[in-house]
Amino acid sequence: MQVSFACQYCQQKIEVKFTAEPVSVVCCANCNKNFTVMRPTIAEEILIDWKNEALFQKIRADKSQNSNSSLLALVIKVIELLTWRDKGNGQVEAIKEMRGWLIENEETPPLAELIQSDNKKRSHKRRDWR
Structure with a gap:
């Protein structure tokens, strides 16, 4: 499953790919801020x-x-x-x-x-x- 969102600090598009784990930590490539993202429930x-x-x-x-x-x-x-x-x-x-x-x-x-x-x-x- 792939999820994308805009960084709340710099508006850079961030993409996250989920495999089996329900939670993922990603870093914005533009401003280096970390985000914890939960896999959406289908x-x-x-x-x-x-x-x-x-x-x-x-x-x-x-x-x-x-x-x-x-x-x-x-x-x-x-x-x-x-x-x-x-x-x-x-x-x-x-x-x-x-x-x-x-x-x-x-x-x-x-x-x-x-x-x-x-x-x-x-x-x-x-x-x-x-």
Whole structure:
């Protein structure tokens, strides 16, 4: 690709040939001023960028929809656990369900690790229900 422009100091025509590199440094032959020139983006490259962005947004929307469905299922399960008359451990089971969901669906590992370490600490404590 070849690009030409006029030197902003002396108006001399400067020509730049780009091969693979996106940036080139040229010197004006008339006044010895240096210019850094970026290769212009052509329409095909812009189209590829837009296609990639559209694909990224679609994947993100699909993931969001899956997360919303999963979250709705969690809410229903927690409500069931809290409202059913069982052995009296519905609240404990609801919390376990929520923790399990967070571990499976959390994108940031530190939260999942914190929940898992908290579970380990709690499992070592003995409770006396007398």
